Amino acid sequence: MSLSLDPEINELKQLTHYVKEKYDYDFKEYAMSSFKRRIKRILDLYKFKDVDELITALDTREEFFEEFISEITVNVTEMFRDPTFWKALKEHIIPNIMLNHNKISIWHAGCSSGEEVYSMCIMLKEMGMLDKAKIVATDIDRGIIQKAKNGVYSAKSMDTNKKNYLRYEGKFALEDYCREVNNEVLMDKSLVENVSFRKHDLVQGSSFSKFDLVLCRNVMIYFNQTLQNKVLHKLHDSLFKYGYLAIGSKESLIWCDIAHKFVVVNNEEKIYKKIKD
Amino acid sequence: MLSKYNIDPKYKAIVIGGSAGSFQPITKILSMIPADFPLPMFLCLHRLKHVRTGFEEALSIKSSKKIAEPLDKELIKRGHVYLAPANYHMAVELGNSISLSTEFLVNNSRPAIDITFESASYNYRDKLIGILLSGANKDGAAGMKRIKERNGLTIVQDPNESMINAMPNSALAVTKIDHVLTVDQIIEFLLELDKLLKNQTSLP
Ligand SMILES: C[S@@+](CC[C@H](N)C(=O)[O-])C[C@H]1O[C@@H](n2cnc3c(N)ncnc32)[C@H](O)[C@@H]1O
Numbered sequence: 001m002s003l004s005l006d007p008e009i010n011e012l013k014q015l016t017h018y019v020k021e022k023y024d025y026d027f028k029e030y031a032m033s034s035f036k037r038r039i040k041r042i043l044d045l046y047k048f049k050d051v052d053e054l055i056t057a058l059d060t061r062e063e064f065f066e067e068f069i070s071e072i073t074v075n076v077t078e079m080f081r082d083p084t085f086w087k088a089l090k091e092h093i094i095p096n097i098m099l100n101h102n103k104i105s106i107w108h109a110g111c112s113s114g115e116e117v118y119s120m121c122i123m124l125k126e127m128g129m130l131d132k133a134k135i136v137a138t139d140i141d142r143g144i145i146q147k148a149k150n151g152v153y154s155a156k157s158m159d160t161n162k163k164n165y166l167r168y169e170g171k172f173a174l175e176d177y178c179r180e181v182n183n184e185v186l187m188d189k190s191l192v193e194n195v196s197f198r199k200h201d202l203v204q205g206s207s208f209s210k211f212d213l214v215l216c217r218n219v220m221i222y223f224n225q226t227l228q229n230k231v232l233h234k235l236h237d238s239l240f241k242y243g244y245l246a247i248g249s250k251e252s253l254i255w256c257d258i259a260h261k262f263v264v265v266n267n268e269e270k271i272y273k274k275i276k277d
Numbered sequence: 278m279l280s281k282y283n284i285d286p287k288y289k290a291i292v293i294g295g296s297a298g299s300f301q302p303i304t305k306i307l308s309m310i311p312a313d314f315p316l317p318m319f320l321c322l323h324r325l326k327h328v329r330t331g332f333e334e335a336l337s338i339k340s341s342k343k344i345a346e347p348l349d350k351e352l353i354k355r356g357h358v359y360l361a362p363a364n365y366h367m368a369v370e371l372g373n374s375i376s377l378s379t380e381f382l383v384n385n386s387r388p389a390i391d392i393t394f395e396s397a398s399y400n401y402r403d404k405l406i407g408i409l410l411s412g413a414n415k416d417g418a419a420g421m422k423r424i425k426e427r428n429g430l431t432i433v434q435d436p437n438e439s440m441i442n443a444m445p446n447s448a449l450a451v452t453k454i455d456h457v458l459t460v461d462q463i464i465e466f467l468l469e470l471d472k473l474l475k476n477q478t479s480l481p
Contacts, residue, residue: 006399009371031350033368033396034378076379082329163327218379221349225374228350249329250362250377252348 007039011051015039018055023065026203027072029227034074042071070143074222079115080164082249085269087168090123093244093271097212104133107211107238109202110219111137114148115161121191126171138200149197151187158185203227207237214239218248225255232256239274246271282466286477289404291316292397294390296323296412298440302460303410307340309464315474317353321361321393323386329363336360349377361388368396384416394420403428408463410434412444422452432456432463
């Protein structure tokens with residue numbers, strides 16, 4: 001397991017500094033423990049002796065940078081992750097939004113390979129509302145967005161997805177929304193016809209529109225508290241008043257300075273409502 | 278004071294890992310620890326990925342401590358017992374907080390003991406005690422090695438007593454283990470440590 005030595009904090013700082021200067025991506029305020037593991041993984045994967053060698057590679061081969069971004073980010077995701085969360089959306093949140101709207105706008109911030117987006121579209125379709133939704137799905141990692149657009153997943157990953165869908169108590173079967181070809185699963189593309197997949201960086205990008213519902217799940221756990229706070233301001237700006245924000249089931253807003261601009265709607269599933277501009 | 282384990286009072290935290298066969302030992306240990314045991318404890322126990330609730334309660338029933346799954350970036354408090362949540366890795370973060378992560382499975386597990394142990398040893402250095410209980414794979418062995426390299430203290434459950442001994446044995450195979458103990462002895466050890474730490478703080 002340990003080929004390279006553990007990178008030290010000062011080396012990591014050097015790296016984040018370099019990446020900011022040269023490529024204008026800012027990882028300085030990412031949570032150190034996971035960031036360190038990601039860097040160590042890159043060192044081992046590409047057989048770099050130390051962080052210096054990694055910096056040299058980034059300096060001499062610009063095309064390596066996209067790979068670097070893909071490796072730095074944690075893209076692990078599932079369809080209908082936390083089935084009880086999706087049930088809460090289906091039974092309470094979406095119906096609530098639709099009480100006084102005939103359209104719904106949704107932002108998946110940090111959508112990774114798109115499983116969360118397909119889950120949303122399947123849910124909305126089963127509720128007969130897919131055509132009423134305007135969905136934007138963004139991520140910092142271009143490669144993973146392409147994967148989300150393609151909607152092709154390994155057959156193996158579908159086991160978890162299917163189990164989640166069953167626990168979510170969907171109307172049909174997940175198999176109805178995809179077909180298997182050579183150990184790969186091709187999602188029904190018509191589901192995401194009206195989804196706009198784009199690259200967007202939560203750290204340096206600004207809020208670009210307003211939404212009724214923002215999902216930013218298991219993204220901010222990779223940030224330190226200071227950065228979580230900054231990003232929360234952007235998520236807040238991106239919500240209509242009385243819009244909903246959903247974060248990961250083990251994340252929290254309580255230590256952010258604008259926590260009081262939200263109320264908890266569902267504490268188990270970490271769904272909040274913006275109550276103040 | 279009678280000292281059986283000759284413990285250095287320098288320790289600041291305890292990590293405990295376990296898998297198959299560790300539920301009985303861990304509940305027993307938690308039931309014997311006094312409510313005011315001063316060190317924070319981090320428990321990483323392999324568990325079903327999709328069962329999010331119930332485990333905290335199950336572990337808390339017989340304990341005078343409240344065992345709680347932390348939220349991401351929660352601050353570490355004296356004497357609290359933290360349990361790695363289902364489907365998340367749990368790491369000790371710089372700045373005395375806890376980070377959760379959904380990274381790939383490590384040793385086929387999420388939460389992985391190696392991640393909790395390695396991150397804790399990075400932060401607590403020689404002031405960490407690692408305890409590895411019964412289990413069926415090698416998760417935790419690399420973490421124990423790291424703890425030892427940084428001069429922390431390593432303890433495994435006696436393989437003869439462990440319901441499944443692959444986990445303690447893997448640790449024994451890769452690094453020096455300071456104590457090989459039965460569950461009752463682990464409890465004895467922790468009680469001695471408890472006394473030691475309390476005496477120390479009551480000194481001027
Ligand atoms: C673990 S995935 C979360 C996927 C999904 N939301 C879920 O909960 O299953 C985290 C995603 O956040 C993205 N991410 C990390 N930093 C980001 C940033 N600064 N801006 C936008 N996305 C970011 C990563 O590329 C990754 O795809």
